[in-house]
Amino acid sequence: KINSMKIDDKKMEVQILEAAQKLFLEQGFAKTTTGQIAKLAGCNQALVHYYYRTKDNLFDKIFEDKIRLITTNILAIDSSETPFEQKISKMIKLHFEFLQKNPKLAPFVINEISSNFDRLHSLIDKLQEYPKSVFAQMEAQLKKEIEKGSIRSISTKDLLITIVSLNVTPFLMLPVIKKTLNLTEKEVNEFLEQRKQEITTTVLARLKK
Amino acid sequence: KINSMKIDDKKMEVQILEAAQKLFLEQGFAKTTTGQIAKLAGCNQALVHYYYRTKDNLFDKIFEDKIRLITTNILAIDSSETPFEQKISKMIKLHFEFLQKNPKLAPFVINEISSNFDRLHSLIDKLQEYPKSVFAQMEAQLKKEIEKGSIRSISTKDLLITIVSLNVTPFLMLPVIKKTLNLTEKEVNEFLEQRKQEITTTVLARLKK
DNA sequence: ATTATCTATAGATCTATAGATAATGC
DNA sequence: ATTATCTATAGATCTATAGATAATGC
Numbered sequence: 001k002i003n004s005m006k007i008d009d010k011k012m013e014v015q016i017l018e019a020a021q022k023l024f025l026e027q028g029f030a031k032t033t034t035g036q037i038a039k040l041a042g043c044n045q046a047l048v049h050y051y052y053r054t055k056d057n058l059f060d061k062i063f064e065d066k067i068r069l070i071t072t073n074i075l076a077i078d079s080s081e082t083p084f085e086q087k088i089s090k091m092i093k094l095h096f097e098f099l100q101k102n103p104k105l106a107p108f109v110i111n112e113i114s115s116n117f118d119r120l121h122s123l124i125d126k127l128q129e130y131p132k133s134v135f136a137q138m139e140a141q142l143k144k145e146i147e148k149g150s151i152r153s154i155s156t157k158d159l160l161i162t163i164v165s166l167n168v169t170p171f172l173m174l175p176v177i178k179k180t181l182n183l184t185e186k187e188v189n190e191f192l193e194q195r196k197q198e199i200t201t202t203v204l205a206r207l208k209k
Numbered sequence: 210k211i212n213s214m215k216i217d218d219k220k221m222e223v224q225i226l227e228a229a230q231k232l233f234l235e236q237g238f239a240k241t242t243t244g245q246i247a248k249l250a251g252c253n254q255a256l257v258h259y260y261y262r263t264k265d266n267l268f269d270k271i272f273e274d275k276i277r278l279i280t281t282n283i284l285a286i287d288s289s290e291t292p293f294e295q296k297i298s299k300m301i302k303l304h305f306e307f308l309q310k311n312p313k314l315a316p317f318v319i320n321e322i323s324s325n326f327d328r329l330h331s332l333i334d335k336l337q338e339y340p341k342s343v344f345a346q347m348e349a350q351l352k353k354e355i356e357k358g359s360i361r362s363i364s365t366k367d368l369l370i371t372i373v374s375l376n377v378t379p380f381l382m383l384p385v386i387k388k389t390l391n392l393t394e395k396e397v398n399e400f401l402e403q404r405k406q407e408i409t410t411t412v413l414a415r416l417k418k
Numbered sequence: 419a420t421t422a423t424c425t426a427t428a429g430a431t432c433t434a435t436a437g438a439t440a441a442t443g444c
Numbered sequence: 445a446t447t448a449t450c451t452a453t454a455g456a457t458c459t460a461t462a463g464a465t466a467a468t469g470c
């Protein structure tokens with residue numbers, strides 16, 4: 001079985017999913033056609049429907065997967081005895097680098113949510129389940145530090161929104177920044193590196209007494 | 210002429226533009242049809258094309274208008290002798306309240322930019338013209354303060370990205386927040402008020418020596 | 419006369435399915 | 445036999461225009 005496959009001869013079912021993913025992330029659901037998906041996957045348009053029946057189905061699979069990816073990467077809690085500020089720095093860094101590895105992810109999810117929220121209700125409910133316990137852990141750690149007096153008071157919610165806001169926005173603005181400042185790929189990376197540093201500085205400044 | 214119009218009997222041309230605006234902001238370009246626009250405007254679908262010829266034309270008019278609205282509201286420079294920190298606070302406040310008055314604006318623009326950037330090149334060029342001089346003013350003020358030693362060093366670009374990031378993101382997340390936390394309209398407003406305050410706190414903390 | 423509005427429709431997609439054919443697994 | 449893939453197409457939109465009719469301005 002393993003032998004019978006050439007290197008890039010993945011099962012067509014998978015290739016279709018991957019093609020769909022790529023196109024949905026780039027253009028959004030509305031602008032992507034099953035014809036485009038088929039073409040990119042290297043098959044006939046009918047086959048897309050053979051495997052996934054409807055375009056909606058295909059989208060839901062992908063969207064749910066992305067929501068899960070995001071929720072499992074928002075909070076990388078570190079329960080070790082590392083100083084709190086280092087934990088926060090690491091959390092920002094990991095989240096930012098996750099976004100860097102998936103630069104189209106944030107725009108995509110925000111697009112679909114804000115232009116099609118009703119249809120996505122149920123899918124988004126999955127956003128709630130997992131992070132709850134992790135949120136609680138985070139809250140416990142934060143409270144402890146505040147009581148110790150080692151950081152300035154802030155709510156868990158605010159801290160998280162601040163981190164996510166600062167981390168996500170550069171990727172939303174990336175097309176505009178690239179064009180406006182006429183940046184090479186290398187300069188884009190430098191910008192992001194520099195920005196990552198600045199975000200850490202900002203968040204830590206907010207926590208400092 | 211004035212007499213001949215009933216209260217809400219705006220010229221159909223305008224009603225079509227407004228209907229299109231509302232629908233584009235809510236659903237994006239791709240999901241909005243000229244049929245929907247006509248229905249909301251209270252006319253026939255053909256009339257949409259009579260006045261604006263193509264859907265693209267109609268969109269471009271609106272998009273350009275929104276880009277202009279945004280650029281004229283990003284930087285409300287205050288050249289008076291007010292202390293710098295107060296200027297920043299006011300700037301954050303004005304920008305945030307501008308977004309509050311136009312809550313669909315940020316998601317809309319980000320959507321269209323990230324799913325259709327190529328087509329919008331020329332329109333976005335307008336984003337550059339106006340703000341340049343204002344950016345320069347801001348930079349001058351900031352440099353002065355840094356040299357005086359009254360604030361911690363930061364680049365104009367970073368400061369602006371930080372403010373925009375923090376201000377914009379709550380509006381991108383609003384549908385999810387509403388649903389996830391099950392908020393009433395009043396609670397949403399409270400959340401935003403509180404958040405506005407927190408954003409100011411964060412930015413000022415970053416500037417404080 | 420000129421401009422605004424409507425009805426009707428051509429032409430272009432696009433999704434989804436039916437039915438034919440090719441490939442594969444027993 | 446069963447599963448994967450293709451060809452072809454029905455049916456649903458959707459944009460844009462042509463041509464008819466109604467409203468308005470001199």
